[in-house]
Amino acid sequence: MIAAPASExxxxxxxVARGAGLKVSAAEGIDAARAVxxxxxxxxxxxxxxxxxxxxxxxxxxxxxxxxxxxxxxxxEFSTGKAETEDDLSDSEQDPFSSPSNGSGGDGMxxxxxxxxxxxxxxxDRAALATATEQAAREAGIExxxxxxxxxxxxxxxxxxxxxxxxxxxxxxxxxxGTPEGLGRAQFLDGRIDVLRDSIRDFVExxxxxxxxxxxxxxxxxxxxxxxxxNIERRxxxxxxxxxxxxxxxxxxxxxxxxxxxxxxxxxxxxxxxxNMGWGGIPFITVWKQKRIDKPRxxxxxxxxxxxxAMSQFLLMFMYAINEALxxxxxxxxxxxxxxxxEILEKAPVEEAITKIMSLIGxxxxxxxxSFADFEDxxxxxxxxxxxxxxxGDARGNRxxxxxxxxxxxxxxxKRVIWLNPEYKSAWGTGDSDMxxxxxxxxxxxxxxxLRHLERAITDILEDAT
Amino acid sequence: MNDALPPGIAPLRSxxxxxxxxxxxxxxxxxxxxxxIYMAHHLQKPILVEGPAGVGKTELAKSVASWxxxxxxxxxxxxxxxxxxxxxxxxxxxxxxxxxILKDKINSVIGDADDLATALDxxxxxxxxxxxxQFLEPRPLLRSLQEPGGSVLLIDExxxxxxxxxxxLLEILSDYQVTIPEIGTVHAIVxxxxxxxxxxxxxxxxxxxxxxxxxHIGFPxxxxxxxxxxxxxxxxxxxxxxxxxxxxQQLRALDLKKVPSVSETIDWAxxxxxxxVSVLDVDMVRDTxxxxxxxxxxxxxAGKQLAGxxxxxxxxxxxx
Numbered sequence: 001m002i003a004a005p006a007s008e009x010x011x012x013x014x015x016v017a018r019g020a021g022l023k024v025s026a027a028e029g030i031d032a033a034r035a036v037x038x039x040x041x042x043x044x045x046x047x048x049x050x051x052x053x054x055x056x057x058x059x060x061x062x063x064x065x066x067x068x069x070x071x072x073x074x075x076x077e078f079s080t081g082k083a084e085t086e087d088d089l090s091d092s093e094q095d096p097f098s099s100p101s102n103g104s105g106g107d108g109m110x111x112x113x114x115x116x117x118x119x120x121x122x123x124x125d126r127a128a129l130a131t132a133t134e135q136a137a138r139e140a141g142i143e144x145x146x147x148x149x150x151x152x153x154x155x156x157x158x159x160x161x162x163x164x165x166x167x168x169x170x171x172x173x174x175x176x177x178g179t180p181e182g183l184g185r186a187q188f189l190d191g192r193i194d195v196l197r198d199s200i201r202d203f204v205e206x207x208x209x210x211x212x213x214x215x216x217x218x219x220x221x222x223x224x225x226x227x228x229x230x231n232i233e234r235r236x237x238x239x240x241x242x243x244x245x246x247x248x249x250x251x252x253x254x255x256x257x258x259x260x261x262x263x264x265x266x267x268x269x270x271x272x273x274x275x276n277m278g279w280g281g282i283p284f285i286t287v288w289k290q291k292r293i294d295k296p297r298x299x300x301x302x303x304x305x306x307x308x309x310a311m312s313q314f315l316l317m318f319m320y321a322i323n324e325a326l327x328x329x330x331x332x333x334x335x336x337x338x339x340x341x342x343e344i345l346e347k348a349p350v351e352e353a354i355t356k357i358m359s360l361i362g363x364x365x366x367x368x369x370x371s372f373a374d375f376e377d378x379x380x381x382x383x384x385x386x387x388x389x390x391x392x393g394d395a396r397g398n399r400x401x402x403x404x405x406x407x408x409x410x411x412x413x414x415k416r417v418i419w420l421n422p423e424y425k426s427a428w429g430t431g432d433s434d435m436x437x438x439x440x441x442x443x444x445x446x447x448x449x450x451l452r453h454l455e456r457a458i459t460d461i462l463e464d465a466t
Numbered sequence: 467m468n469d470a471l472p473p474g475i476a477p478l479r480s481x482x483x484x485x486x487x488x489x490x491x492x493x494x495x496x497x498x499x500x501x502x503i504y505m506a507h508h509l510q511k512p513i514l515v516e517g518p519a520g521v522g523k524t525e526l527a528k529s530v531a532s533w534x535x536x537x538x539x540x541x542x543x544x545x546x547x548x549x550x551x552x553x554x555x556x557x558x559x560x561x562x563x564x565x566x567i568l569k570d571k572i573n574s575v576i577g578d579a580d581d582l583a584t585a586l587d588x589x590x591x592x593x594x595x596x597x598x599x600q601f602l603e604p605r606p607l608l609r610s611l612q613e614p615g616g617s618v619l620l621i622d623e624x625x626x627x628x629x630x631x632x633x634x635l636l637e638i639l640s641d642y643q644v645t646i647p648e649i650g651t652v653h654a655i656v657x658x659x660x661x662x663x664x665x666x667x668x669x670x671x672x673x674x675x676x677x678x679x680x681x682h683i684g685f686p687x688x689x690x691x692x693x694x695x696x697x698x699x700x701x702x703x704x705x706x707x708x709x710x711x712x713x714x715q716q717l718r719a720l721d722l723k724k725v726p727s728v729s730e731t732i733d734w735a736x737x738x739x740x741x742x743v744s745v746l747d748v749d750m751v752r753d754t755x756x757x758x759x760x761x762x763x764x765x766x767x768a769g770k771q772l773a774g775x776x777x778x779x780x781x782x783x784x785x786x
Contacts, residue, residue, distance in 0.1 A: 023672070025676055027676055028676060031511070034509055035505055035509060038505070038508050038509070038785060039481075045497065046481065046497075049497055049498045049501040049502075049758060050501055052498070052504060052681075053498075053501065053502050053505055053513075053680060053681060054505075054677040055680060055681060057514075057675040057676075057678075057680040058516075058680075059516075059682055062682055099785050278558075279558055279559070279562050280562075282562070284556070284561075
């Protein structure tokens with residue numbers, strides 16, 4: 001079958017759909033064009049159902065799609081808001097002014113080609129206004145609008161293209177005449193222009209919703225991913241939470257893939273013989289050796305003391321997310337001493353879990369040595385040569401004994417020890433930081449203070465978990 | 467487009483025709499479902515049907531098959547399903563038997579060869595007789611491609627299969643062909659209508675989704691559900707039907723572990739018919755609640771509100 005080229009309205013709708021957050025691939029775009037060829041644009045419900053089948057592939061996407069579809073195809077109707085206030089005005093005043101405005105508007109607006117803005121406004125010709133707006137918007141490139149800060153810019157551009165400046169000049173001239181008629185007319189047009197401004201602003205806002213939503217969100221998310229975790233503001237917490245969860249899910253999915261990988265080329269003789277017993281040992285079916293990749297046994301020790309308080313929210317959040325994604329993980333939180341928090345993270349919803357942990361142990365001054373000693377007493381025996389130990393913290397133990405000997409034993413017992421430090425490298429070893437004293441016992445020490453860092457670190461851990 | 471249709475599929479000329487045809491086959495479809503079937507045929511794309519259990523995903527495939535009088539080929543997916551069970555397998559027994567029977571003949575083929583190399587050459591010239599169509603056991607996927615008049619292929623619960631299997635399906639879904647290493651590529655004689663169902667126990671890959679039309683079947687509204695039940699349980703009294711539907715719709719609004727689906731409503735309606743019930747009363751509902759709800763906790767939760775629900779259902783149906 002030949003792929004029909006996407007028609008202009010469809011092409012724009014696809015752009016809108018992408019903006020709304022649907023993942024529409026080129027192939028799906030072609031399908032959509034073929035589907036539209038089949039059903040046409042006439043019946044909106046059929047069109048909606050059809051495009052929905054082709055473009056939206058999850059319940060979430062279906063909801064987004066429905067919204068985008070309605071928004072896009074509602075656009076045709078130009079807003080008639082403010083009708084009541086306008087009516088009062090026009091009923092009483094329209095007649096006396098309609099004829100003069102015809103004359104004076106005409107010479108100010110030669111460039112518009114069609115009717116002048118003043119004329120349209122005075123006559124309250126909504127249909128013509130709507131057409132003029134659409135045209136001006138297209139000229140102003142409204143589909144490139146991306147951020148809400150651009151709203152006024154685009155509104156201004158549209159108004160300019162519709163000939164607002166010329167009209168304002170005309171009105172100034174009217175005022176200059178000083179006659180009551182001229183002043184009244186200028187005042188009347190002023191009112192009309194205000195109404196027009198409002199509806200243009202609405203118009204731009206709708207387009208921003210259509211074209212800009214996806215990008216703005218994406219932009220914010222990109223920003224958040226590389227912002228320092230300790231600088232993230234409260235209002236972005238929800239968004240962060242979603243990001244963290246997405247990331248954890250992605251990691252878990254990617255990791256699950258590598259769990260069983262076929263090792264082609266190595267025949268498993270024993271199992272091949274067994275499998276082919278049925279036909280006298282003639283090897284019809286060959287069985288290949290498989291490499292099973294172990295589940296990672298991960299223990300995470302997270303510092304929740306006052307010095308890293310801003311960070312620990314996110315560290316805990318990430319621990320929570322990982323806990324959901326991977327089954328075999330034990331988590332610990334420490335400040336002055338250390339407790340196991342696996343159960344809290346598993347049972348309580350994220351908000352509650354974090355508050356609970358913080359109230360149990362958080363905010364105190366940290367004592368790394370003491371906490372590591374606690375770990376050795378309680379849980380060292382669970383550490384095997386398959387365990388990866390991750391420590392999240394700034395290694396600032398307030399000049400207490402760092403107990404590097406414990407970390408030394410831990411590093412001998414475990415598969416590896418990874419230290420993720422939220423401080424910049426330049427700050428390591430300064431003041432009470434014991435980072436360089438722990439570093440020799442860690443297989444990896446790295447700076448980790450953005451979501452990106454976290455993601456990279458955890459990916460490495462999962463990928464090497466063989 | 468219509469003249470290109472094979473005779474069996476001529477009824478797929480418009481969306482309305484699909485809706486009507488399905489209802490003749492006993493499947494009450496809403497507009498979206500019929501649009502999906504229509505598009506699937508005309509765009510030659512598989513449909514991925516998602517939705518909660520028991521809303522008639524599998525039933526849709528059956529109805530399409532019976533309406534178009536095409537054979538339904540069903541493949542149930544499960545963990546560990548592989549190509550030897552889905553696509554084809556060699557008939558080992560037959561191969562083995564034939565080698566035994568033909569053992570004697572081998573002398574006449576290589577009899578006059580005096581060394582191993584010539585004997586091997588001679589054997590080679592016979593080609594892969596044992597790996598040809600006669601020894602091929604077609605499994606569902608291959609069978610549906612080989613149906614001369616087209617078919618309806620139902621790949622049930624694709625989310626239960628492994629990710630590798632999903633990737634393996636891509637070739638058949640996008641091009642209606644499969645590649646068998648020993649034989650070559652097998653093309654569909656008539657492209658089958660393919661339906662995949664999923665209960666979303668895991669997220670399907672993007673590649674698979676991209677190749678499919680996506681149809682989400684949710685719970686029907688009360689009118690549609692009443693229509694479905696009266697079509698599936700003929701002879702049910704109109705007033706009882708209204709009560710049943712109203713009751714079930716209310717149950718779905720509760721916070722339950724597993725809400726009753728259409729198939730459960732149908733079962734319940736059948737039971738009510740057997741028991742000659744014409745008006746719902748609380749005790750009757752309590753005794754038969756286990757048809758609708760499958761978890762003890764759910765039955766307990768709903769049990770507390772039975773009186774209210776039943777009353778409301780009777781009111782909705784206009785029964786005092």
